[in-house]
Amino acid sequence: MNIRPAKTDDLTDILSMYNDAILNTTAVYEYEPFTETYINHWFKEKEASHFPVLIAENESGILGFATYGTFRHRSAYRTTAEHSVYVKSEFQGQGFGKILLDAILEEAKRNGIHVLVGGIDSSNLISIQLHQKFGFEEVARMKEVAFKFDKWLDLVLMQKIL
Numbered sequence: 001m002n003i004r005p006a007k008t009d010d011l012t013d014i015l016s017m018y019n020d021a022i023l024n025t026t027a028v029y030e031y032e033p034f035t036e037t038y039i040n041h042w043f044k045e046k047e048a049s050h051f052p053v054l055i056a057e058n059e060s061g062i063l064g065f066a067t068y069g070t071f072r073h074r075s076a077y078r079t080t081a082e083h084s085v086y087v088k089s090e091f092q093g094q095g096f097g098k099i100l101l102d103a104i105l106e107e108a109k110r111n112g113i114h115v116l117v118g119g120i121d122s123s124n125l126i127s128i129q130l131h132q133k134f135g136f137e138e139v140a141r142m143k144e145v146a147f148k149f150d151k152w153l154d155l156v157l158m159q160k161i162l
Contacts (some may be wrong), residue, residue, distance in 0.1 A: 001096075003103045006053035006065060008043065013062040014053070015039040017086045024089075026121040026153055029146040045069075051081070052107045056100050063091045066104035071117055079114040085127075097127070101134055109162050116162060122154035136160045 006014065019033040034042075046053050046067060053067040064087035071080040085100045108116050118136060120127045128138070136158040144152035 001056060001058045001063070001099065003099070004055050004057070006043070006055045008040075010053075010055050010062060010065070011036075011039050011043055013055075013088075014043075014065055014086075017065065017088055020089055021086060026123060026146075026148055027086075027127075029121075029148060029153065029155075031148070050111075052104070052111070054100065054103050054107065056087075056096050056103075060091075063088055063096045064100050066100040068104060068108060068113070068116065071115075079112060080117060081108060081113050081115075082117045082119065083108070084118075093126075097130055098133075101130060105134065105160070105162070114162055116160050118158045120156045120158060122156050128156060128158070131158045131160075134160065 015034055015036065018028065021027040022030045022033055043053065046069065049069065051067060051069045053065060055065050056063045064085065066083065066085045068081040068083035071077050071082045083104050085097050085104065087096045087100070105116065118131055120131065122141065138156055139159050140157040142155040142157070145155050146153040
């Protein structure tokens, strides 16, 4: 398996992973799928802000991606970032999320990030446990902050000081 920076050619796969998560899971608190225009703008903003987007791939193609970005838009938060890890549904449960999380942690350290934050739906116990294995701690549980699939959702905030 190879981890590499994302290219424009990867945006179709990234868009597909986001939209699968939007339509079928509570991993993304959105209702409507993202568009090509949205994902192109998203990627240009990542590049302009020097935020990494890492791709995991093997002989089967792209397996998943990881990224981080602005946590809050105040200058004193500049060394804190919020990260995301997505694995294509057909490749989940095979350890690729672990590899991507490790890669984005290393990238954050190289880039001077001091704290990495993850917002995880409370029902996503696999992701919560994965983050715990990497030393993330639950620092907040926000009750019923989102509504999707006809139910209220709790958001777990986890952080790791790098």
